[in-house]
Amino acid sequence: MASKHNRVSRPLATCLAALAAAGVFSGAHAAPPDTVRVIVAFKPGTAAQVKSAVSAARGAVKLEIFGMNAMAIDVPAVALKGLENNPNVQYIEEDVVRRPFALTTPSTGTPYAAGQLVPYGIKLVQADQVSDAFASNRMVCIIDSGYDRKHEDLAANRVTGEYDAGTGWWYTDENHHGTHVAGTVAAVNNSGTGVVGVNANGQLRLHIVKVFGKDGWAYSSSLASAANKCGAAGANVISMSLGGDRRSQTEQVAFDKLYTQGVLNVAAAGNDGNRAVSYPANYHSVMSIGALDENRQWASFSQYNNKVELSAPGVGVLSTIPMGQGVEAALSVGGTDYAAGAMEGSPVKTATAPLADFGLGDAVDGAVSGKVCLIARGSIDFATKVSNCEKSGGVGAIVYNNVAGGFGGTLGTTVTAIPSLTASQADGAAMKTQLGQSATVAVKAASYAYYDGTSMATPHVSAVAALVWSHFPRCTAAELRASLNASAQDLGPLGRDTRYGYGLVQAKAAYDRIKSLGCGK
Known part of the structure; x- marks a missing residue:
């Protein structure tokens, strides 16, 4: 528990030191032996003093979190006690790991064909029944492993992105996950080529923030920074097919603030097939998305708990991957x-x-x-x-x-x-x-592949949210969220349940509901 000054408690410092000794912080860009990676939140205007304290403690600043008075640092575990007593420090917490939520087993199912291949999820979420003619007034920010902007099914999109010193340019994708997610959101309807996405006519604006490199994991500090960059870019929806099993206060502060500013945050529930919660999906300011198959049956790998809010196709989802890879x-x-x-x-x-x-x-x-x-x-x-x-x-x-x-x-x-x-x-x-x-x-x-995972379900919901919202831009994020939940196709036990949440997200039903009853009804 944090002290009244919101600094890290001694048990956390002790715990982090023990974890460092045990080698928990191993990985391609993990903290060196005998050091820990933590987030330090500091009082406004004191960044220089805190950096000086970190340097004096023989630590190193790894990331200045965009849009927040916080930074991620590597520091010797024995120096944590000194930093926690610094009067400029508000709190210290472990910089926990975030990973993509996808299984890469190819599907044996066959997608529906209509000139191009129409993945079954497109029809299941009713995306083919709602026009995306107004989608240019919405932006979906995808936080993932990048985007292949040369892909035959993605090149025509309206897309921008960020450079990251750790992962490189947004338009590269070393592990294919981000490009697959992007295809579900917005693969282009182009003369029988490949597949189509939920928003298929190149109108939706995309913004890409790359947090995963080839090694396929990132810290919560990177996620918080990425989310703030999404907000600064003007995103209406943030799509996150990722997560981890431990909470981050810094992360939660970022998502809570974005939500109050009108951004809809959407994240994967997780792929462990148990009742455990994942973060960021478990924050109140984030929608948690579970997976189902083409028969609307719960996917056995999809985590189930009272935080699951909506479900979407996540088994055998056909989408784009980097060309020829x-x-x-x-x-x-x-x-x-x-x-x-x-x-x-x-x-x-x-x-x-x-x-x-x-x-x-x-x-x-x-x-x-x-x-x-x-x-x-x-x-x-x-x-x-x-x-x-x-x-x-x-x-x-x-x-x-x-x-x-x-x-x-x-x-x-x-x-x-x-x-x-x-x-x-x-x-x-x-x-x-x-x-x-x-x-x-x-x-x-x-250049296309079948993937399984709550990672694949998440972009269906993110894209449907943007599609419906584009017709009713005066709705707030909270109102749109309520309308999506109220219009979902109820599955499983009557009412909201732990496996399906409110049910399968439905674009046409949500559109009709808002048109008839107004926002948030």
């Missing part, structure tokens, strides 16, 4: 096409040859030389199976499941020269009746 699989035997997954680690390559039964793939067998190996799952790892096929002279490999359904496989650190795919048990059985027929195994570069 993903892979897609294609498989056909004897003219029959089969659903397949690319084995993680497979080279991007295509092979066509007669199909041959390679059993469990547990031994080299020259009988499959020049052929595509059909391999049963089981007994040994995937890398060994594919390697044995290659050593046998096989030109491609298909590993089919030993239980119902498809699966994702990885070759780990093993490098092979032949393309390899996964297939379902049923398709494997069907292909066994086609031995000797021509089989084509292809792993191709892709």
Whole structure:
């Protein structure tokens, strides 16, 4: 508990020192050994004095938090007690970690096709029933890993962003997460290319603040600073497909202030499939978003608690990733096409040859030389199976499941020269009746991918909020939030519940409700 002067309590200082000793603050840009990363909030006009105190304590300022009298510092754990007694310091807290909330397992589902691929979520949230002609009066700020501005489905958008000394330019995206989120918000409706987003006609203004680099995590100080930059840029909605399990006072102050200033904050509930709360989703000033599938069923990975406010599609969501940085699989035997997954680690390559039964793939067998190996799952790892096929002279490999359904496989650190795919048990059985027929195994570069996660649900809600709000710009953030909740499609037990919140966000229902009853009714 904080003292009456809002400084860090001695238990926190002791705790941080213990955590430092235990190596908890490890990571690509974590504090060095025997130091801790903390946020220091200070009295207005005392930044220079506090910096001097940090320097005297042999600490280093890592980030001056934009829009706040606060900074993130690395400091020896033993120096915390001295800093907490500094008369210019209001409080000190640990600079806790924030991570993207997404699972990267490809979906086996098929999106709805209408010229372009229309991801099922677009129709589920009724985005296709509300015009985005007025969306230029709204701005969605996406805090994530960046944005591929050269993407064929994103380049036409009205987008700005920030440079960050730690993560680089906003228009690069090393881990694909931010570009996927952005595609759900605003992938462009452009002549049968790729997919469409909730706001598909290039009217919505986007602002990108990049907090995640290749390592895929950031501190709460970076998130607070990013949120304030969103506000300064004029954002109406802040979309955050990220979070962590520990509260940050600094973060909460930032979001509370933005909300009172009329900004709608939206964040992912988390992917641990339990009752735990995540931050920033757990702050009152932030909407917490859970995930469901194309059948409107709760996603088993989606965290459930009394803070979940709305739900949206988060299973098998097809969206954009940086151009050519993903892979897609294609498989056909004897003219029959089969659903397949690319084995993680497979080279991007295509092979066509007669199909041959390679059993469990547990031994080299020259009988499959020049052929595509059909391999049963089981007994040994995937890398060994594919390697044995290659050593046998096989030109491609298909590993089919030993239980119902498809699966994702990885070759780990093993490098092979032949393309390899996964297939379902049923398709494997069907292909066994086609031995000797021509089989084509292809792993191709892709610019789109299916992702799972509350990360994917969050941009649906953020984008619907902007879409509906664009028709009623005089509504406040609080009023719009109330209208979205009141118009959601109730799912699960009657009324608000821990898995779905108020239910599935609905663009047309929210539009109709506000048009009929007014804001916030």
